[in-house]
Amino acid sequence: MSKLRTVKVGIVGCGGIANGKHMPALKKCENVEMIAFCDIIEERAVKAAADYGVKGAKVFTDYRDLLAMKDIEVVHVLTPNYKHAEISIAALCAGKHVMCEKPMATTTAEARAMCDAAKQNGKKLTIGYQSRSEPSYQVAHNLIAVGKIGEVYYIKAPSIRRRGVPTWGVFMDEEKQGGGPMIDIGTHSIDAALYVVNNYDVASVTGVVNNKLKYYAKDNGSWGPWGEDKPFTVEDSAMGMVRFHNGAMMYVEASWLLNVQDGGHPTFCGTLGGIEMMHGGLAINGERPDETGAMKLFAEDYKPTPADRTFFKDEALSSSEYEARQWIQAVVEDLDPIVLPEQAAVVTQIIEAIYQSGRTGRTVYFD
Numbered sequence: 001m002s003k004l005r006t007v008k009v010g011i012v013g014c015g016g017i018a019n020g021k022h023m024p025a026l027k028k029c030e031n032v033e034m035i036a037f038c039d040i041i042e043e044r045a046v047k048a049a050a051d052y053g054v055k056g057a058k059v060f061t062d063y064r065d066l067l068a069m070k071d072i073e074v075v076h077v078l079t080p081n082y083k084h085a086e087i088s089i090a091a092l093c094a095g096k097h098v099m100c101e102k103p104m105a106t107t108t109a110e111a112r113a114m115c116d117a118a119k120q121n122g123k124k125l126t127i128g129y130q131s132r133s134e135p136s137y138q139v140a141h142n143l144i145a146v147g148k149i150g151e152v153y154y155i156k157a158p159s160i161r162r163r164g165v166p167t168w169g170v171f172m173d174e175e176k177q178g179g180g181p182m183i184d185i186g187t188h189s190i191d192a193a194l195y196v197v198n199n200y201d202v203a204s205v206t207g208v209v210n211n212k213l214k215y216y217a218k219d220n221g222s223w224g225p226w227g228e229d230k231p232f233t234v235e236d237s238a239m240g241m242v243r244f245h246n247g248a249m250m251y252v253e254a255s256w257l258l259n260v261q262d263g264g265h266p267t268f269c270g271t272l273g274g275i276e277m278m279h280g281g282l283a284i285n286g287e288r289p290d291e292t293g294a295m296k297l298f299a300e301d302y303k304p305t306p307a308d309r310t311f312f313k314d315e316a317l318s319s320s321e322y323e324a325r326q327w328i329q330a331v332v333e334d335l336d337p338i339v340l341p342e343q344a345a346v347v348t349q350i351i352e353a354i355y356q357s358g359r360t361g362r363t364v365y366f367d
C-alpha cells in the first residue's frame, strides 16, 4: 500500500489526555506531523512541542494564533469541556478538521452548533470516544447488527467508581465541566452502548443526580486532595433511564463515589440472547439446540483480538492508536470517522436531559 500523504496537526490543550492519549498515538502515525501546540499554561505547550513536535514546532498560549497557521489541516481540541464548542467551531470555521475530546460539549445547543459548523465548512468533526476503537465493542456492534441476540430491548451502561474523583484540572468545577461523573465517564458508557446497538433514536430520559458522599468521603475518595481551594460543585453520582422509540430501555449509571463493590458491566439483552462486556471480552449467552435437538441454555466467553476490528487487522494497536490512525485515515481518504458528530450530539443530549430531569424531577421528552 502506498504511504498516506502527510497530515499536519495542531494540538490545543496539552494536559492529561493530550499526554496520555493523543500525542503519543499521533506520534506513532507515520504520516502525521505535530507542528503546533497551544496551552494557556505556556510551559505545557513548550514541553509538548519538545516531546512530540517536529523540529521548529510552534508554541502558543492563544488558540486563535494556532488556527491562523495555514498549513495545519487537523486540530485536536483537548481542553476542559466548557471550551470544546468554542474552540472546535473556531477551528472548523478556520478550515480545519477537528478531533475534540469527550464529551462533545456541555449543552445540546453547543453540540448542534458544532455539527452545523462542520457541515457548513465541509470539514470533518469527531469526538474522542475511544471505546469504539476497542475490539470488544466492535465485535458486540457487529454481532448485534447481524441479529445474533435478536431484538435488543434492555441495556445497562454503567461507569461506576466506588471511589475515584479526578482532582487535577477542573473536573470538580460545574462551570468548566458542565457536570461530574455523568458528563465525565457516563458519557463513555452511553456512547459505547448507543454504538453497540446502533440506536440513537431516543424518546425520553428520566434522571437522578446525587450529592451524597462528597462531604465525608475525602479520606478515601480521590486521586488527590480536594478542599476549600478547589470546590467540588458537581454531582458525585447520577443515574438515568433512557427510553428509545422502538421500546428499548437503557439504564445508565455514573459515579466517582458510590458505596458499591461491583459496579457491573455493560449489558445488552435481546430476544435471542445477551452480551455482557466482561471477563476481558464478551460473555455471550443464549439458547441453542443440543445433539438431540432440545433447546439448552449456553454461556460462553469470546476474547476479541485486533483481527476482529474493521481496520488495521494485522496490527496490535491500542484503542488510542487505533482511534488516531482511523481518524487520520478518514481525513486523508475522505472516509467517515468512527464517531460521527451527530451521534456524539445525542450522547450530550441524553446527559443534559439526565441533569435536567434530576433537577426538576420530571421526565424529559425528546420530540
Ligand SMILES: NC(=O)c1ccc[n+]([C@@H]2O[C@H](COP(=O)([O-])OP(=O)(O)OC[C@H]3O[C@@H](n4cnc5c(N)ncnc54)[C@H](O)[C@@H]3O)[C@@H](O)[C@H]2O)c1
Pocket (backbone or CB within 6 Å): 012, 013, 014, 015, 016, 017, 018, 038, 039, 040, 041, 044, 061, 063, 078, 079, 080, 081, 083, 101, 102, 103, 128, 129, 130, 168, 169, 170, 184
Ligand atoms: N477520552 C478519555 O478517556 C478522556 C480522559 C480524560 C480526559 N478527557 C477529556 O479531555 C479534556 C481535558 O482533560 P484533561 O484530563 O487533559 O485535563 P487537564 O486539565 O489535564 O488538561 C487540559 C489542558 O487544557 C489547557 N487549557 C485550558 N483552557 C485552554 C484554552 N482556552 N486554550 C488552550 N489550552 C487550554 C489547560 O491549561 C490544561 O493544560 C476534558 O474534556 C476531558 O473530559 C478524556
